[in-house]
Amino acid sequence: MNATWQSHLGAKGARFTDFSVQFNDDARQDVVLASQGTVVVPLQHLGTIRATGEDAAVFLHNLFSNDVKKLGSNEAQLTSFNTAKGRMLASIVLWREGGDYLLTLSADIHAAMLKKLSMYVLRSKVRLMDDSGDCVLIGLAGPQAGAALEAAGLHIPGTPRATASGVATVVRLEGARFIVSAPLSEALGLWDKFVASGAVPAGTAAWQWADIVQGQPSITxxxxxxxxxxxxxxxxxxxxxxxxxxxxxxxxxxxxxxxxxxxxxxxxxxxxxxxxxxxxxxxxxxxxxxxxxxxxxxxxxxxxxxxxxxxxxxxxxxxxxxxxxxxxxxxxxxxxxxxxxxx
The missing domain is CATH 2.40.30.160 (Elongation Factor Tu (Ef-tu); domain 3)
Structure with a gap:
C-alpha cells in the first residue's frame, strides 16, 4: 500500500496488518456497520496488475477462463487463471481503463501471480506492471453507496459488472457494491468526500463478509x-x-x-x-x-x-x-x- 495513502487513513483511525485494515477494536463491529448501513472500505486485501500494449487483450484472453476479447470499454468481468489441470490459481476481477486492462486479485498472491503471468509474455506486445503503488482501490457498499459516488462527482454504472470513467474508474458489483479505482492524487480527496456524504469507514472484514453474502469467492x-x-x-x-x-x-x-x-x-x-x-x-x-x-x-x-x-x-x-x-x-x-x- 502506498505510504501516503496509509498515512492518510492512519490519521483517521485505520490500523493495518499485512493484507487487512481495521477501524474498530473488534472486526465484527466493521461487519455490523456494513450490515446496517453504507460503508467505505480501503481494499487493502486486493492487489492490482496493469496490462498495457497492443496485444494485451489477446494475451489475457489466451490465459484466462473468460472471454477477454468481448470485454467492452465500460464493462468488467470475473475470470480465473488456472493450472493445466484446471485448478484455480487466482480469481480476478478484470476491467478496462482506456487502452489498458486492470486486474484485481488477492494481495497475498499478487506478487507471485505477476511473476507467473510475466513468464507467458515472450514476444507478445504487452507489459504487465504492479499497479498497487499508483492505483488505490476503495470499496463502497450499502444503500447509500450510489449517493456517495454522486456526492464525490463520480458516475454510477447502470448495471452490475459495468464501469464508469472519470477522475476515477467505478466498477459496479452485485449487492449495491462498488470498487473505485483511483490514482493516489484523487483517492485522498475521494475518501474524504465519501465519508462526508455519510459512508462510515470500515475494515477488510466488512468487505469480505459482503463477498460471502453475495457468494463471490476469492482465491488466496x-x-x-x-x-x-x-x-x-x-x-x-x-x-x-x-x-x-x-x-x-x-x-x-x-x-x-x-x-x-x-x-x-x-x-x-x-x-x-x-x-x-x-x-x-x-x-x-x-x-x-x-x-x-x-x-x-x-x-x-x-x-x-x-x-x-x-x-x-x-x-x-x-x-x-x-x-x-x-x-x-x-x-x-x-x-x-x-x-x-x-x-
Missing part, C-alpha cells in the same frame, strides 16, 4: 490449486466462458461442464466458533467419515455471533445438512441462502 494462497472453477460456482456467477478458445486448464473445465460430473459446489454457511475458520480448513460429513468432504474457502465475522463462510462441499453431504468443521466431531455448520441458484 492457502487454497490455490484446490478447486476447479465450477466448484467455486464460477460458471454460475459469470466467471467462465464455454465458447472461447483454449486457455490453461480449459479441457478440464469444459469436460466438467459438458459431461456433468461435478460432485462439489460452494455453499454459504454459519458456524458458532470463537476464531475464524482458516481458508483450507477441512469440513466433514457422516457420509464420508474420517475423509474430508470439502474445505473452507473464506470466512468473516457474522454480524451477530460466530462466523459466516463459503465452503466447497460434496453436494451429497449438503443434501444431508449434517456437516462439521475441522473434524468429524467438530462444530456443526448451518446453511445460509445464496443470491443465486445452485445448478
Amino acid at each position: 494462497q492457502p487454497i490455490q490449486e484446490e478447486f476447479v472453477a465450477q466448484m467455486l460456482n464460477f460458471d454460475l456467477i459469470g466467471g467462465v466462458s464455454f465458447n472461447k478458445g483454449c486457455y490453461p486448464g480449459q479441457e478440464i473445465v469444459a469436460r466438467t461442464h459438458y459431461l456433468g460430473k461435478l460432485k462439489k459446489r460452494m455453499f454459504r454457511v454459519h458456524v458458532d466458533v470463537a476464531e475464524a475458520p482458516a481458508p483450507g480448513t477441512d469440513v466433514f460429513s457422516p457420509e464420508f467419515g474420517e475423509q474430508s468432504a470439502g474445505k473452507v474457502v473464506m470466512a468473516a465475522p457474522a454480524p451477530g455471533s460466530g462466523f459466516e463462510a463459503l465452503i466447497v462441499l460434496q453436494t451429497s453431504s449438503a443434501d444431508s445438512t449434517e456437516v462439521h468443521l475441522a473434524s468429524p466431531q467438530g462444530p456443526s455448520v448451518s446453511f445460509l441462502p445464496l443470491p443465486y441458484a445452485l445448478a
Whole structure:
C-alpha cells in the first residue's frame, strides 16, 4: 500500500496488518456497520496488475477462463487463471481503463501471480506492471453507496459488472457494491468526500463478509490449486466462458461442464466458533467419515455471533445438512441462502 495513502487513513483511525485494515477494536463491529448501513472500505486485501500494449487483450484472453476479447470499454468481468489441470490459481476481477486492462486479485498472491503471468509474455506486445503503488482501490457498499459516488462527482454504472470513467474508474458489483479505482492524487480527496456524504469507514472484514453474502469467492494462497472453477460456482456467477478458445486448464473445465460430473459446489454457511475458520480448513460429513468432504474457502465475522463462510462441499453431504468443521466431531455448520441458484 502506498505510504501516503496509509498515512492518510492512519490519521483517521485505520490500523493495518499485512493484507487487512481495521477501524474498530473488534472486526465484527466493521461487519455490523456494513450490515446496517453504507460503508467505505480501503481494499487493502486486493492487489492490482496493469496490462498495457497492443496485444494485451489477446494475451489475457489466451490465459484466462473468460472471454477477454468481448470485454467492452465500460464493462468488467470475473475470470480465473488456472493450472493445466484446471485448478484455480487466482480469481480476478478484470476491467478496462482506456487502452489498458486492470486486474484485481488477492494481495497475498499478487506478487507471485505477476511473476507467473510475466513468464507467458515472450514476444507478445504487452507489459504487465504492479499497479498497487499508483492505483488505490476503495470499496463502497450499502444503500447509500450510489449517493456517495454522486456526492464525490463520480458516475454510477447502470448495471452490475459495468464501469464508469472519470477522475476515477467505478466498477459496479452485485449487492449495491462498488470498487473505485483511483490514482493516489484523487483517492485522498475521494475518501474524504465519501465519508462526508455519510459512508462510515470500515475494515477488510466488512468487505469480505459482503463477498460471502453475495457468494463471490476469492482465491488466496492457502487454497490455490484446490478447486476447479465450477466448484467455486464460477460458471454460475459469470466467471467462465464455454465458447472461447483454449486457455490453461480449459479441457478440464469444459469436460466438467459438458459431461456433468461435478460432485462439489460452494455453499454459504454459519458456524458458532470463537476464531475464524482458516481458508483450507477441512469440513466433514457422516457420509464420508474420517475423509474430508470439502474445505473452507473464506470466512468473516457474522454480524451477530460466530462466523459466516463459503465452503466447497460434496453436494451429497449438503443434501444431508449434517456437516462439521475441522473434524468429524467438530462444530456443526448451518446453511445460509445464496443470491443465486445452485445448478
